[in-house]
Amino acid sequence: MPPRRLLTATVPFALLALAATACGGDPETSTSDSGKKLDKATLTLNWYPYGEHAPFYYGLKQKIFEKHGIDLEIRAGQGSQKTVQATGAGQTDFGWADTPAVLAGVDQGVKVKSLGVFLQTTPASVQSFAATGITSPADLKGKTIAGTAGDALSKTFPIFLKKNGIDESAVKVQNTDPAGKIAAVISGKTDALLGYASDQGPTMQDKAKKDVSYLRFSENGLNFYSNGLIAGQKTLAGDGGDLARRMAEAVSESFAAAEKNPEPAVAAMDGASEQLPPETVLSEQFTTTLTLLHTDATEGKAPGVNTEADWQQTIDVFAQAGLVKSGKPVGDYWDTAHGMKG
Template sequence: MTARRVLTGLVPLLLLAATACGDDGGGGESTSESGKKLNKVTLTLNWYPYGEHAPFYYGKAQKIFEKHGIDLAIRAGQGSQKTVQATGAGQSDFGWADTPALLGGVDSGVKVKSLGVFLQTTPSSVQFFTAQDIKTPADLKGKTIAGTAGDALSKTFPVFLRKNDVGQSDVKVQNTDPAGKIAAVISGKTDGLLGYASDQGPIMADKAKKEVGYLRFADHGLNFYSNGLITGTRYLADNGDVATRMVKAVSESFAAAQQAPGPAVAAMAGASEQLPPQKVLSEQFATTVTLLHTPATRGKAPGVNTDGDWQRTIDVFAEAGVVKNPKKVSDYWDAAVAAKG
């Protein structure tokens, strides 16, 4: 075996170890100030903290997790795919990850399940400065868009174009590192980027001091599940009661944060050295709360899912090639735990 192959094989393991390391490990118990016994659990995010994650920090600050018997440690992530891998490997008790990464992970044998998707309207979008005068998908013809090869956005973009009668060859997608997409647009190397309306857009507007426009996939005929709560199947089998309480705590935290957006964002202070400015966090969270439901779940608690919405999501990613061997909804989502939550 060549040295390159050895190193390539080791990289995912090293990344998983890096995600799992730290002195805030899950497992065991702690005691609250009031003397209540708490289960210590870890939650690995999909990325470094940004506005979408405010409910977790607010839930901690308001002792919502403590109310449900949970001592929560929140860890930054390095992309949904790595979060899915780490959670499936038992190196994080819970994860916050994009549904296509979960689908792809299960498809490739990762032992992980969703406990409920919270961002049920996808934030996937084409983002650009409004000076580009892009109003409809047809206006993308002849444009160059920054995307990252292999990620869910780049794989679903052709589906988005087809649904809007735009040829894939009419739009150039320039392969760009995730961290470099905003810089590519600001520098004029690309006309726009593929990103999340709840993430990159407000950051780009703040950095460039220019208004950002969006073509949201969901507004143009293509919706699917996005970020949600996941856990490993082994952890779920051994800690079903903790998982049920975690679902309840996350749902209650989202509901509470939605009612108090200012305090929820303020609760993120000090969460990360990479934390965006508070104005950006506020805009990110304001967009996040618009993504919590589909028509089938409107009026229900955050995190309530339906089989129909799951099946539509699976179908989209089967069409996009993310899922090679589509399985039953129950292979991806544990509805029983969600129902108890």
């Protein structure tokens, strides 16, 4: 996770509860320039804005959210876990969070559900400088990898190794603070890091001016859901869930529009955050994000359309990894009534 993510956000997360608009019940309203009545809504991201988030800003610029009757405010987050908690507590109407954090939150009693996972192919990967020569799982033997104890990447890495016939003891995972993983690779303290191909790699390449290679979990036998749109019980219950339905449709349409217009979508992020990466990094992050939108089961469908089988596979992976105690039924995590329809 890049150091930029730990800098002070424009809207500190601790103030969300004080700054939040009314969540649940009847949404607060505003009026568009054209005189259309809009429901105010807040979306808290998984972290500070980076390339993956371009569709949200493009959707605002192209008035896609307005078309669906939504006056959207986008807020920086401080990690998926906190976004899940804030969404469940009604401090934000919607959240953008990693599915493992959603599964863990629901298992702990947090009242949230997914309206659709958009990054359906995991960006989880081992990232290294190309010169290191890590091009296959077998190349990891004897290497030292920067990872963060307890996070989804470190929990699933042993499963990745097992699926590729590698003994866990053959690879050393060095516990590293998320903000220090890139520095560990650049300084040579570790050979690689565990990260997301749509995030850390482009930043590391920009900082070091060296080519970065990716050993993706999804290309080596292990896939699971990543980031998606979530809502809390108050939002889902308020106005019969109509706002949630419209939000899911607006986000899907925004992703589809951004996919067709990647350069304008990235340009729409200008000014989104003081911690915004350079445009070249944003572009590479978003280009990678576009490779993650579907599984074989959802290819050709609108962004955010999920299948029960893909959900079950994800639940099974994280039950095996120990991130959930015992997988609940898919319907406990995924709201099909208000989310995207196939």
